[in-house]
Amino acid sequence: MTDFETYTSIEHELEHEVQHECGVFGIYAPQPVEAAQIAYYGLYALQHRGQQGCGIVINDDGLFYEHRDLGLISQVFTPEVIGKLPMGQIAVAHTRYSSAKSDHRANCQPIIVQHIKGHTALAHNGKLTNSRELRDELELQGSIFHTTSDTEVISYLITKERLTAPSIEEALNRAMHRLKGSFSLVLMSSSKLVAARDENGIHPLCYGQCTDGTYIVASESCALEACSADFIREIEPGEIVVFSAEGVHSIKDHCNKQPKATCIFEYVYTARPDSQIDGLGVHDSRLRAGACLARRHPADADVVIGVPDSGLDAAIGFARESGIPFEIGFLKNKYIGRTFISPTQAMRQNQVRIKLNPISSAVRGKRVVMVDDSIVRGTTCKRIVSLLRHAGATEVHVRLSSPKFLNPCYYGTDIYSKENLIACKYDTEGIREYIGADSVGYLDLEDLPEIVGVKDCAGFGGSCNGYCCGCFDGVYPTELPKDTGKRPYETKLSEREAKQ
Ligand code: SF4
Incomplete structure (x- = not known):
């Protein structure tokens, strides 16, 4: 490398x-x-x-x-x-x-x-x-x-x-x-x-x-x-x-x-929890997602933690619904900029812990439910599960406050193709094995209306009336691009920049 x-x-x-x-x-x-x-x-x-x-x-x-x-x-x-x-x-x-x-x-x-x-x-x-x-x-x-x-x-x-x-x-x-x-x-x-x-x-x-x-x-x-x-x-x-x-x-x-088709992923991950979109508080929708997740995929566990920042609200929702205590499971260092590069390989590998470190006393000797908003490639989740085990968690049950990512986004979120989506490669058991968790549970497509408080799911053909859920259900509110390829010059430019 x-x-x-x-x-x-x-x-x-x-x-x-x-x-x-x-x-x-x-x-x-x-x-x-x-x-x-x-x-x-x-x-x-x-x-x-x-x-x-x-x-x-x-x-x-x-x-x-x-x-x-x-x-x-x-x-x-x-x-x-x-x-x-x-x-x-x-x-x-x-x-x-x-x-x-x-x-x-x-x-x-x-x-x-x-x-x-x-x-x-x-x-x-x-x-x-x-x-x-x-x-x-x-x-x-x-x-x-x-x-x-x-x-x-x-x-x-x-x-x-x-x-x-x-x-x-x-x-x-x-x-x-x-x-x-x-x-x-x-x-x-x-x-x-x-x-x-x-x-x-x-x-x-x-x-x-x-x-x-x-x-x-x-x-x-x-x-x-x-x-x-x-x-x-x-x-x-x-x-x-x-x-x-x-x-x-x-x-x-x-x-x-x-038809109105607000990006449902804004509620799951993109927006700040203190924002409201179309009259609905993002924090509230994440609490609902967590509660829904606790009902759909309960776990025998001692503590619920959230992956900062977007997993925290759903973790609180999970904890409230399940009755399992919520703990702050990670310290996230917010002061690392994107130019943070350390000089040696050993130090580089340590950077994940510098950015996100488990709080050992919260997880040691415990069966942990770890709530995150989503898994894309699975590499980050695998790393975090491993950190929790090293910190002494006896079991790690991963819960995702969205359905599986199975499709690209064409509207500005960088899920460009199915190639890197772990849910396109493995079934739930395969994902569990890859990330090294004891169990994995996702929200279902049919849970999406609940997180945004919608009852009528007829919509434009997708999972939730009034919302785009394209990356989850493959139903998009617009025609899709006919040509997503790069021009030769753009490709060369990208290659040059990747080398710099
Ligand atoms: S496909 Fe739709 S729901 Fe998914 S990220 Fe893009 S706009 Fe949001």
Whole structure:
């Protein structure tokens, strides 16, 4: 194994096996405010949605000031950087997850486009299912792309429409007829902030207001609270909301065109437990998942622990339902950045324990129920089970607060193919054997409605009415991409970056 391969495998062990692809944030204030500071707090609250890069663009009297880079919010936005950004009335911001293969600076958002009618800055969360076709079409018409991101495709489409549309919101409204797949976006012109969500409402987007009248738009409600904004409401699937000197107005031409299909994995893993999505608290849904799991897969055990962070709430739900005491079973060191590399092989192998260490006194001599949100490849889970055994657990019963991952996600969560999914390789007994547990239990597809409090499961054909459960049940709310391959140049670029 080369040094790079060793480092990469450790990175995989240190990180959750699934990553989401982004968080967006926007500000519209009636008068200039410390927009960079506010955006910084908002992005900080959305850091869990992407740790590879981030950016803020401030609109100061029609002029855009930007800073974007790879790294965590605290690394990219130092006090010096924040101090150099001006006050402003409008701002958009973004925190990004990318696979290692597209982890380069140019893909950091927001993306700024200048055109004959002005300029815009766009930040986007999600993934288009027709981006290849749109990109080819735009390139054939003369567009020159600087990134490999869908965001640039959306930006160019909006710009193209803007050349003939009377307003930025109308340009977006027209462009949305061409956009397929998932997008929650914030768009800034010289005088407006515009927010929009795809017709299925796959990923969340909401807005609120501060006491000084400043509007905040964010991927999750926890970011509103971080800026002391009161939650007003979710942006509806297909809705465009415009914030300007004329107030707030909504365009609903794309509403009620498609069945609502919010990503159920937002509740299981992606969103922060202190957020609410579509009126439902994420923490509450995880408690319900844990309780449901305890009924479906009870265990004779002495203690219930959760894998931090997203397994904790479900573990509490499991413990309450089963009557088995809940304990904090792991210490998670939150201060390890992605550039943490130690010099020797021995030290590298120790890094998993540096990041996640069992609390021996909580598990020693005990039969342990370990609750996590999901298993993707199984490598992380196997490692954690082994850590618990070394810490003295006599039995380890693994419980997963979601059904088996059996299908890819096409909407922005990095489950790209079935190849790496352990549930596609093994049955439950095979998974148990691979991860070295005493027993394994998953939620069933039929449990999904309960975790989001839905009774009617007719839906669009999937497991749960109003929710996308595609990676679990293989039923997707949109057409799937026709072409997911990379172009030769993109493949070479990925290979080069993997070597660096
Ligand atoms: S396929 Fe899975 S991860 Fe992707 S949007 Fe649907 S539920 Fe969410």
